[in-house]
Amino acid sequence: MKDFFYAIAAAAVLLLVVRRRRSGRQPPGRMTVRRLASSLGGFHLAGDTGLVAQREVRERLRGRFFKVITLILLGVVAAAIIIPTLHSSTRPVVKIGVAGILTPAQDRAVTAALAHIDLRGQLIVQPDLASARTALRAGQLTMVIDHGRALMVETPVSSSSTTTASAAIAIAEALGSESAFRAAGLTATQASAVAHAEPLPILSQAPRQKGASRGTAVIGLIFIFILLTQYLTWTLVGVMEEKVSRVVEVLLATVRPVQLLAGKVLGIGLVALLQAGLVVAFALILADAVGSDILHGTAPIVVVASLVWLVLAYAFYSWVFAAAGAMAERQDQAQSLSLPLSVPIIVGYVLALVNAGPGPTSLLVKIFAYLPPTAPFAMPLLVAKGEVAWWGFCIAALVSVVSTAVVARFAGTVYQRAVLQTGRRLRVREVLSRQ
């Protein structure tokens, strides 16, 4: 996996370098975002739709908004991945006084026992037992090992919830076992094999709780929500601005409305995909580098499912938001039009987040997973919790694709009729009933 991502990154860098050399005009130096935008905006898509999409990609990548949002997303993802691993790498240190001498086997047993419960031991040799007791009483030591025969702590170990209690129990058990192995005459290898015996797996009839996958799913839900709302707003405002600036009149004098609309949706969609891909690649590389559990178990499948549903969600909603943009002429009109369209997004998002815990998933979420407006949030959650079969996933995706085709046709009609009408806000009924 690691090699695969490094290969992709290397190929991307190579491609940019080759492009830059071919152009032969750019001065040497660091690759600015503008040049990156030009490079990425220079991809070729056939026809007028491709030209429109290409312009969208180039202009959006150049925009400050894209850069800021990308940096914020990368920062948030980095924090979400690194902080938990930092927590696990700074294991608390237990100061253990040693009165007398510990054998190397005892020393290893103590270290291994502490590591098993995510603690680190610092063995401090004491001159004698009296000094060790004094240090323990003064709080300079957490516990004292008395010649490998007993363990002393300041307060009785009645609860296993504290670090001291956990450490004391673990060390006591480890040293006791080590003493028993020695008494039984086991060799070092035999003692080690017995000490590290793997327990039998415990199988449950209920589905496994997939902690790592659910965590990935929650990050994915937030990610889909942020990107979806960002790019749908771009689509809506972009169409509205073309209408208000009247540039649409110049464009539609040579391009058909459906081509213009499709180009805009495709262009912004490609930017969304690029940004999502960038963030996911960054997250996976970083997770692999720092040893995060985001790559464990079914988490990669959840990542892929989230990306698939981001694309399907954008495809479904973008047409509707574009049509809404064609009916507005001012920011407040755009907001009032987008509000009802955003309701299913918010409902799906909130409901999925509420059900992201280890408990059972509600029936409503399972139903929502097959409805195109809410499926982008509900379905990745079901994947993360292992509550949907592959064919269920495919059916939901198919329903979404078919619904998108219907919605696109309807939205295209609204766009075509509304985008050239200026001077007042239009209503859907008025647009659809227009002779």
Next chain:
Amino acid sequence: MAEVAGILELTGLTRRFGGVTALDDLSFTVASGRVTGFLGPNGAGKTTTMRAIFGLTELDHGHVGWNGGAVGPRQRRRFGYMPEERGLYPGMIVGEQLQYLGRLHGMAPGAAADAATRWLERLDLADRASSKVSSLSHGNQQRVQLAAALMHEPELLVLDEPMAGLDPTGIETFGAVLTEQAHAGRCVLFSSHQLDLVEELCEAVVIIDHGRVVASGQVEELEIGGSPRLSVRVEGDRDGRWARDLPGIQVSEVKGGQVRLVLPPDADSDAVLDAARRTGRVLEFTFERRRLSEVFREAVR
């Protein structure tokens, strides 16, 4: 004159917006190789007509033809349009915007880049190629808009109020470009309320009112037609009051002591001269053609 590129034919265009008839069985043709002025009072239907040429408004009846065939998307790629409401992306770089619009008209990337450079130089904007459109003045944005309409060397050029708000230098440049385009054999149709400018630039005009053609033809023919004009200047007279009571004579204009009279065909010009003499010494007494502004006023009266 260069080879004629084509002829634009508008036949029976009718467009109603609710109870308002914007175009009422409107028909006229625009020939190549000359600049045709498209005139009419506000609300006459000029912009709707131009939008209809580009399919930007649905017609209730009628059709737009080019060289005997119907106009569709393929033909419109070879047309150039400058709408009244200027249409450019404010945040886009001038040179890139022109290339983009050129490519939407079917130009190859290299040809679009060359054309953008050429037109920006021709319109004195070469140093603003890397600027954002929003950073340009109103007049310079208008120049960019004209360049956008010309990028792909269109066979038909339709411009809605292209010179409104331009300074005299801009008007001169635009006028020269339109004349060049017409002389290159292209079909040029532009609307304006600046009648002196239209008279100077156009060889032909179409005047519409209430969605119908009320006058059309060669400017010279229109000016020759109609009642003759008599321009009279009398020493010491500023308001031309002496001419107001002359039977059958209509005062067309009084400007700076010069009285412009409309004579009916059977009018007695000697009677006019006598009336002028009774007022004072006659400094000027000249028969003239109708001005385009008079043709316009009489047509839309």
